[in-house]
Amino acid sequence: xxxxxxxxxxxxxxxxxxxxxxxxxxxxxxxxxxxxxxxxxxxxxxxxxxxxxxxxxxxxxxxxxxxxxxxxxxxxxxxxxxxxxxxxxxxxxxxxxxxxxxxxxxxxxxxxxxxxxxxxxxxxxxxxxxxxxxxxxxxxxxxxxxxxxxxxxxxxxxxxxxxxxxxxxxxxxxxxxxxxxxxxxxxxxxxxxxxxxxxxxxxxxxxxxxxxxxxxxxxxxxxxxxxxxxxxxxxxxxxxxxxxxxxxxxxxxxxxxxxxxxxxxxxxxxxxxxxxxxxxxxxxxxxxxxxxxxxxxxxxxxxxxxxxxxxxxxxxxxxxxxxxxxxxxxxxxxxxxxxxxxxxxxxxxxxxxxxxxxxxxxxxxxxxxxxxxxxxxxxxxxxxxxxxxxxxxxxxxxxxxxxxxxxxxxxxxxxxxxxxxxxxxxxxxxxxxxxxxxxxxxxxxxxxxxxxxxx
Amino acid sequence: xxxxxxxxxxxxxxxxxxxxxxxxxxxxxxxxxxxxxxxxxxxxxxxxxxxxxxxxxxxxxxxxxxxxxxxxxxxxxxxxxxxxxxxxxxxxxxxxxxxxxxxxxxxxxxxxxxxxxxxxxxxxxxxxxxxxxxxxxx
Numbered sequence: 064x065x066x067x068x069x070x071x072x073x074x075x076x077x078x079x080x081x082x083x084x085x086x087x088x089x090x091x092x093x094x095x096x097x098x099x100x101x102x103x104x105x106x107x108x109x110x111x112x113x114x115x116x117x118x119x120x121x122x123x124x125x126x127x128x129x130x131x132x133x134x135x136x137x138x139x140x141x142x143x144x145x146x147x148x149x150x151x152x153x154x155x156x157x158x159x160x161x162x163x164x165x166x167x168x169x170x171x172x173x174x175x176x177x178x179x180x181x182x183x184x185x186x187x188x189x190x191x192x193x194x195x196x197x198x199x200x201x202x203x204x205x206x207x208x209x210x211x212x213x214x215x216x217x218x219x220x221x222x223x224x225x226x227x228x229x230x231x232x233x234x235x236x237x238x239x240x241x242x243x244x245x246x247x248x249x250x251x252x253x254x255x256x257x258x259x260x261x262x263x264x265x266x267x268x269x270x271x272x273x274x275x276x277x278x279x280x281x282x283x284x285x286x287x288x289x290x291x292x293x294x295x296x297x298x299x300x301x302x303x304x305x306x307x308x309x310x311x312x313x314x315x316x317x318x319x320x321x322x323x324x325x326x327x328x329x330x331x332x333x334x335x336x337x338x339x340x341x342x343x344x345x346x347x348x349x350x351x352x353x354x355x356x357x358x359x360x361x362x363x364x365x366x367x368x369x370x371x372x373x374x375x376x377x378x379x380x381x382x383x384x385x386x387x388x389x390x391x392x393x394x395x396x397x398x399x400x401x402x403x404x405x406x407x408x409x410x411x412x413x414x415x416x417x418x419x420x421x422x423x424x425x426x427x428x429x430x431x432x433x434x435x436x437x438x439x440x441x442x443x444x445x446x447x448x449x450x451x452x453x454x455x456x457x458x459x460x461x462x463x464x465x466x467x468x469x470x471x472x473x474x475x476x477x478x479x480x481x482x483x484x485x486x487x488x489x490x491x492x493x494x495x496x497x498x499x500x501x502x503x504x505x506x507x508x509x510x511x512x513x514x515x516x517x518x
Numbered sequence: 519x520x521x522x523x524x525x526x527x528x529x530x531x532x533x534x535x536x537x538x539x540x541x542x543x544x545x546x547x548x549x550x551x552x553x554x555x556x557x558x559x560x561x562x563x564x565x566x567x568x569x570x571x572x573x574x575x576x577x578x579x580x581x582x583x584x585x586x587x588x589x590x591x592x593x594x595x596x597x598x599x600x601x602x603x604x605x606x607x608x609x610x611x612x613x614x615x616x617x618x619x620x621x622x623x624x625x626x627x628x629x630x631x632x633x634x635x636x637x638x639x640x641x642x643x644x645x646x647x648x649x650x651x652x653x654x655x656x
Contacts, residue, residue: 311611314634315531321636322538350634 175222317346355483375402395433418484423452543643555586
């Protein structure tokens with residue numbers, strides 16, 4: 064009766080229903096009879112219900128435990144057969160501390176230890192001394208515990224001490240106090256070796272290709288270096304030839320025209336003396352031209368001096384010292400503001416400044432002492448140095464022409480020189496990918512400027 | 519007794535200029551000229567072979583000589599039996615440091631670069647005079 068009410072009102076009636084069926088009582092019958100009885104109090108109902116619940120569960124536990132045990136045994140047996148049958152893979156389980164709890168035939172084949180030898184022992188003995196020293200066995204278990212699973216590929220040690228490359232995984236099985244780890248390992252030594260051989264071969268192939276490229280590039284560089292050396296050697300050869308072979312006959316023309324004048328001047332007639340004068344001057348001029356040409360060619364040849372940051376102010380002071388005689392003779396005043404450091408060989412900067420100052424001193428107005436001011440600063444594209452004078456100036460039409468080789472705007476009788484100075488400046492500035500120009504007006508002085516790109 | 523000078527020089531114009539320089543400096547000399555390096559070598563070989571011949575007082579040596587160049591002539595001279603100590607003036611149009619070093623190394627007394635200016639060329643007379651006075655005292 065009570066049971067009927069309980070069935071009806073107890074919140075978890077299912078085990079009781081099962082029990083009723085087991086004893087051949089119809090639950091509907093019970094409900095029917097139960098409804099005819101006076102209701103029992105809620106508190107009593109709870110007590111009876113709890114008792115019945117306990118009884119029911121105890122019964123079920125007993126009833127099903129046997130079945131479950133049977134099933135479990137069957138499953139375990141099947142698993143065991145399956146696991147034992149795997150001979151190409153080592154399958155074994157370890158507990159949290161690394162103690163081996165099972166060991167299959169595959170493990171025996173792979174590692175060489177029997178089940179008797181291994182169960183109860185620590186799986187760390189399968190690791191290399193290096194891995195053991197690095198704490199890898201414990202780490203493997205720790206990671207499997209955290210992530211549930213960890214892929215492994217590492218060198219392992221067989222019973223006979225030989226090594227193989229094991230590839231596989233370690234998996235956490237169960238939980239709580241039943242936590243274990245299943246470890247699966249397969250010998251991948253050969254595959255790994257062939258993979259390594261392949262990658263090694265690929266590496267070697269890439270290296271060979273690279274080496275070939277480097278060789279080709281080196282050869283190219285060597286070729287262009289040789290070309291450069293040959294060009295420089297040719298230039299030196301030319302310079303030597305020019306200085307020696309060309310000057311040699313000219314020297315005779317020059318010396319003999321002078322000797323002729325010494326012996327015969329005033330002894331033939333006035334015209335002969337005049338012609339002789341042209342010969343002597345022509346030969347002298349030719350000599351200066353050859354010398355200047357040599358300087359010009361040497362300027363274009365690569366300077367051995369490294370391109371460094373050179374103090375323009377210091378170089379300008381050197382140039383001024385070198386021109387001391389001309390400065391004093393012309394009573395010139397030369398001033399300069401703050402000057403930058405320029406990325407060029409000192410000798411080149413000196414050649415430019417000295418040529419520009421020398422021109423400013425030379426092309427001065429007859430009645431006025433030269434006043435020269437040098438300034439420098441950073442402008443768009445690079446450093447610009449300007450040399451401003453109060454000289455005779457240049458007709459705008461010839462502003463470009465003055466930088467040409469042997470280009471002159473005056474007769475040699477007016478202003479001496481061969482027209483090499485600005486050509487040298489132009490050549491040097493071009494070497495540094497810079498430019499040189501003049502801002503001038505006839506009779507109003509000139510400002511020569513050159514730009515050296517920022518390195 | 520007039521000094522004896524041997525000149526190894528293929529350029530006759532320069533020989534004439536040297537004669538002019540000697541004249542300007544009033545040097546009474548006997549100037550013998552050989553026109554190439556080979557003739558210079560033969561000259562010294564002949565001297566070594568014949569004890570009756572005497573060594574010149576000075577050699578004026580051009581470097582750029584036909585057949586055997588001045589440097590070789592100088593090295594042969596320095597190992598000759600009788601003229602090894604002979605003073606030498608190298609007279610050349612070369613201004614190269616290499617040639618200057620060589621001349622110095624081979625014991626040349628002077629290195630005279632042939633100038634194109636006549637007055638400068640004439641200075642060679644003074645150089646020769648100075649050397650001869652040192653070589654033949656009194």
